[in-house]
Amino acid sequence: MSNGILVFAEHRDGSLNKTSFEAIAAAQSLGAELGQEVSAVLLGSGASGLAEEIAAYALSKVIYAENEKLKEYTPDGYTDAMERVIRAADPQYVIMPHTYLVRDYAPKLAARFGKGLISDCIRAKISDGVVTFTRRIFLGKMDADVVSDGEPPVFATFQSGAYRGDQAQKGSSAAQVETMPVEVGEVRMKPEAPFQEVKQAVDLSKADVIVAIGRGIKSKENIELAEKLAAALGGDIAASRPICDAEWLPIDRQIGSSGQTVAPKLYIALGISGAIQHLVGMKNSGTIVAINKDPEAPIFDIADYGIVGDLFDAVPVLTEEIKKIKEQ
Amino acid sequence: MKIIVLMKQVANKDAILRINKEGTWIEEGDLSFEVNESDGYALEESLRLKEKHGGEVIVCSMGPQRVKTVIKDALARGADRAIHVSGDDLQHLSPYAAANILADAVRDEQPDLIMTGLQSDDYGYAQTGVIMAELLGMPHATIVIEVDASGEQLRVKRELESGWYQWYEMPKPALLTIQSGISQIRYATLKGIMAAKKKEIKEVSPAIDARPSHQRIEKIYLPEKTKQTQFLGNGDAKAGAVALAEKLRNEARVI
Ligand SMILES: Cc1cc2nc3c(=O)[nH]c(=O)nc-3n(C[C@H](O)[C@H](O)[C@H](O)COP(=O)(O)OP(=O)(O)OC[C@H]3O[C@@H](n4cnc5c(N)ncnc54)[C@H](O)[C@@H]3O)c2cc1C
Numbered sequence: 316m317s318n319g320i321l322v323f324a325e326h327r328d329g330s331l332n333k334t335s336f337e338a339i340a341a342a343q344s345l346g347a348e349l350g351q352e353v354s355a356v357l358l359g360s361g362a363s364g365l366a367e368e369i370a371a372y373a374l375s376k377v378i379y380a381e382n383e384k385l386k387e388y389t390p391d392g393y394t395d396a397m398e399r400v401i402r403a404a405d406p407q408y409v410i411m412p413h414t415y416l417v418r419d420y421a422p423k424l425a426a427r428f429g430k431g432l433i434s435d436c437i438r439a440k441i442s443d444g445v446v447t448f449t450r451r452i453f454l455g456k457m458d459a460d461v462v463s464d465g466e467p468p469v470f471a472t473f474q475s476g477a478y479r480g481d482q483a484q485k486g487s488s489a490a491q492v493e494t495m496p497v498e499v500g501e502v503r504m505k506p507e508a509p510f511q512e513v514k515q516a517v518d519l520s521k522a523d524v525i526v527a528i529g530r531g532i533k534s535k536e537n538i539e540l541a542e543k544l545a546a547a548l549g550g551d552i553a554a555s556r557p558i559c560d561a562e563w564l565p566i567d568r569q570i571g572s573s574g575q576t577v578a579p580k581l582y583i584a585l586g587i588s589g590a591i592q593h594l595v596g597m598k599n600s601g602t603i604v605a606i607n608k609d610p611e612a613p614i615f616d617i618a619d620y621g622i623v624g625d626l627f628d629a630v631p632v633l634t635e636e637i638k639k640i641k642e643q
Numbered sequence: 644m645k646i647i648v649l650m651k652q653v654a655n656k657d658a659i660l661r662i663n664k665e666g667t668w669i670e671e672g673d674l675s676f677e678v679n680e681s682d683g684y685a686l687e688e689s690l691r692l693k694e695k696h697g698g699e700v701i702v703c704s705m706g707p708q709r710v711k712t713v714i715k716d717a718l719a720r721g722a723d724r725a726i727h728v729s730g731d732d733l734q735h736l737s738p739y740a741a742a743n744i745l746a747d748a749v750r751d752e753q754p755d756l757i758m759t760g761l762q763s764d765d766y767g768y769a770q771t772g773v774i775m776a777e778l779l780g781m782p783h784a785t786i787v788i789e790v791d792a793s794g795e796q797l798r799v800k801r802e803l804e805s806g807w808y809q810w811y812e813m814p815k816p817a818l819l820t821i822q823s824g825i826s827q828i829r830y831a832t833l834k835g836i837m838a839a840k841k842k843e844i845k846e847v848s849p850a851i852d853a854r855p856s857h858q859r860i861e862k863i864y865l866p867e868k869t870k871q872t873q874f875l876g877n878g879d880a881k882a883g884a885v886a887l888a889e890k891l892r893n894e895a896r897v898i
Pocket of ligand 1: 454528529530531532554555556557558569570571572573574575585586587588589590591592593596606607608609612624625626627656657761762786
């Protein structure tokens, strides 16, 4: 009978991804409440050192699935390997971090078991042995409580930040590492080396004040309004993804998971709804201000100060007031 | 090159969402809808590939009659014909069930490429495309930001986290999930809108009765607030701005 929790540890360039520790924390918390053992799996080639590193955590064992074809990540390679590990270990839950890599292969893996993932969860609650997962839907505007139907294994992925990596518990002694030579079929995709685009022209990570605009700004012409506010504050202008997608501002002004990560003293979000992919890039800012006409916009959940209303009314007044204060 | 683009209709981003009586989904009766953002980019990229390499673009959308708006708009922008997988409750399927039905709907077309957005703005599963690729036996790539289809093999640029990218090469047929911003989206022209009226929309009803579900929504609700936000201005944005400047100066001391 299926039993236990298997947690997937991700790594790149010889080091473990920090979300792997968050996933371990998630799995340990589930394991404690369900009274089930937690083991981890790492895929790779010549990566046994990383498996040893994970073995320091409180786990019943670490499965290190090895094959030459797992040297570099490919969806075909990872899916084949994970399928074999899961069929051998027969866990009840498979827990993974909701990273770009997991998004790329895990749905394919789950499909091999005739199902999908309970993806991008922000928490899990257990009552009477039933796990209720919570996912954000509608770009963060609503939460949904989800339960799994049908046969194990249940595949669940957790959003970055849902659990704290530093709360993953270390074990009193190292867990056993079980090396498992794993068969991998044909790998159809050939990856080239990952790269970064030519050095970014603006580095917003050092800015003290950032005025960020979102789709609420409506048109390229209106950006001037936000630029005037930024000038009055002596700050920089930045944006959410749709603004850069539309090429109203260059991509090096984008804040978020696929843009820059910033932590200025003051972050003013104008007409930004607050999708998780944006929040991860700015949530550690000192003082966060949001101006948005939707009182339920998720950005307010992390804002210190909020104005519910039209940014086109608020921003010119705010700019004038700040100029007055600065002239004092 | 024969390209199928999967496009989903979702609630308008600016729509006020109200929870239904059962508490299991939003009230859809008086909602306005639009095309899922990244699916719009998937269509644009498909049209550009067709312009470069020739072939055909077939748009496929699943849902009740209202999704015809998405289909007609895609035809007006330049898609050649459409498949409407029609049914009233199809938009609430699990990603695995949805992928099964969509795979059945397009299998016989034997496309060279299937394109779709990287996730939907409502459920946000980010799985349907990938599962479909598995069911159809195709290789796939997700979060694609550039496509080079000029060679024998397909080359795609994938977005990785925090400003990293990676090129992948794979054989056709393949399935790609497209990231927003891959190219600038065109508007439908009047000529396009007229031409669309003559284009074929094939309506199919899902062939499988057993729609395996593996996850069930028990309830939806507004997220609990974790931070105490000070709301300023009481609905008056200008008054709020005056109060905010004062707070930033004297309370937060950031200016
Ligand atoms: C893999 C992936 C990576 C991503 N990476 C990023 C990223 O790095 N950065 C990023 O930002 N996003 C990213 N996104 C996109 C993200 O999910 C959201 O779609 C995006 O952040 C939304 O931008 P927005 O808030 O500007 O637009 P919307 O969500 O459309 O919000 C606009 C807001 O403006 C408000 N508004 C409208 N008019 C007014 C007005 N007159 N006055 C006041 N308020 C008004 C509305 O109420 C609404 O809340 C990514 C998505 C994915 C799937």
